[in-house]
Amino acid sequence: MSEVHDQRAALSNKTAELAVAGFTFALGAIVIFDSWRIGARWAADGPQTGYFPFYVGVIICIASLVNFVHALLISKKNGAFVEVGQLKLVLSVLVPSSVYVVLVGFLGIYVPSIIYIAFFMRWLGKYAWWKAAFVSVGTNVFFYCVFEIWFLVPLPKGVVESLLGLD
């Protein structure tokens, strides 16, 4: 894989630290906001529903601020968070995986899994079509046997399964 050697930084460590701290701060703010909405004070019968999460949110925000400032001040760790080559590899798995997951919502688990494994083997592994098809179909037949037949755990199914009469 030649891309692995592309060692330019796609994102610096500092930027990543700042972004994550900002993100957690935003999450904390959402928690505070919603907890305040449902009541975060002390009622006659004890703490209200939002009391506990409210302070959780406050702590998230404060700690995120500390992390943010820490990342700003400590400029020593200014190395690469992820190199371009690495990022390409990560995305080459993350993007197909996200597409796969969305497909599962529409087509059930089996068909997307077959496509996904075959695609992965063909595209990243450069395997012959028949090998990819064999492994991907074989794996899914195995999963079908283990889950649906052996352990009686139903998995999501879609149009294709109902055409085959498997659901």
Added chain:
Amino acid sequence: MDALNSLLDGFAVALSLTNIALMFAGVILGVIIGVLPGLGGANGVAILLPLTFSMAQTPGGQTSAIILLSCIYWGALFGGAITSILFNIPGEPWSVATTFDGYPLAQQGRAGAALTAAFTSSFIGAAVGVIVITFLSPIVAQFALEFGPPEFFSVYLLTFCAFIGMSKQAPFKTLVSMMLGFALAAVGSDTVTGTLRMTFGTATLLTGFDFLVAVIGLFGIGEILLTLEEGLEFRGASAKINLKVVIQTWKELPKYWLTSLRSAAIGCFMGIVPGGATPASFMAYGVARRFSKDGDKFGEGVVEGVVAPETAAHAAGTSALLPMLTLGVPGSPTAAVLLGGLLIWGLEPGPLLFVEQKEFVWGLIASMYLGNIAGLIVVLTCVPLFAAILRIPFSVIAPIIIVICAIGAYTVHNATFDIYMMVVFGVTGYLFKKLDYPLAPLVLAIVLGDRAEASFRQAMLMSQGDMRILFENGLVGSITTLALALLIWPMASTLWSVTKKLAAKDA
């Protein structure tokens, strides 16, 4: 010797043919899980948990189910050592320290010796952990029977403060990660009043976030993404273990009895106080290097450098089950997943378990002894087989693992939404791991969030909002004080070093 009697009864339960078969099946599955990238103890058990739902409904099935799952955990602990030594890839975070001396040993052609040492030390560490559990847990459970909401809240507080205090990561990152866990746990209907929290009008969020999905995403998908950065190929030393190497290594091992003992003690301590197996293994390695007379040879491939971290990791991994069983407070993510299993099967972990479910508890404890023996036999005889799994190219194994994770996430609640969440948690896990945010507190907070909150609110109701209830008597007061001390110490030291640095800059 009440404990011994109960233990014998436990052996009677665990020694049935089905249970022994399940032990071997669990250990083999566990080793495979431990060897594969992206699958580890915590998410491996999480994925397989739904398979035990039907098993747990038969009489005595809960014991069989926990035996299966805990043996998967032992197997995963053993499996981590294989990848560390042969491939220099720690299959599990706690086997990172094993790579320091294990991999150099393998490169020198002494892979067999390193593996034998690792497995044997793991076994010894686990054995010490189980002995501690056997004799300590009935006492702790007895003690905890008297606990009320304030005591339980102070124990939770201690757990979480210990995480902040003991973790090697920046305390504020630990804090963020933990509090995010609490926030996620709060989503859905409030356990006390039933009010909806943070659902923002969507129906999918009504049930909240399940920690099993978080575990599968954070540890599974996140780990795969991290592994990918290293490229798509694994290169490893070949493994051969024969009887001669095993016996030779076993002859050498008694020399390191003091290191083993020290590491086991560190491990047990770190396991019970939720520091976890990973810091325990590093700490044991460091301590062994300092006290060994071959200290300066550590890192070049000495057997002692494999013995120390492996003993500690297993002792910690095993004793992490002690607070889980006796108090309902898990000491590690995997213990948390097992705790989740108990809850799903309808068992309430905590002191009452030792009174009401004697057979289950002691069956489990007895199975820990047997499961680790089964584990030792399996790994010593089948290493080449397991190493072969790692030679399956990544482009084949990675998509299969992701599919397994997706199935695992789905089967938790039969919800497709959970599969989407798994990917979100996966990306979070990748980012957090790269930026040194610890993941274990996040998971434990999701598990314990509701119960910590409930005990806090009950305690506050008891005292009408007076925080002094947490210092009301000697017991709860000392736990709370210990918790606060653990919390404040690292914060104070960070602030101290920051101010010192700033002062130095100004000067």
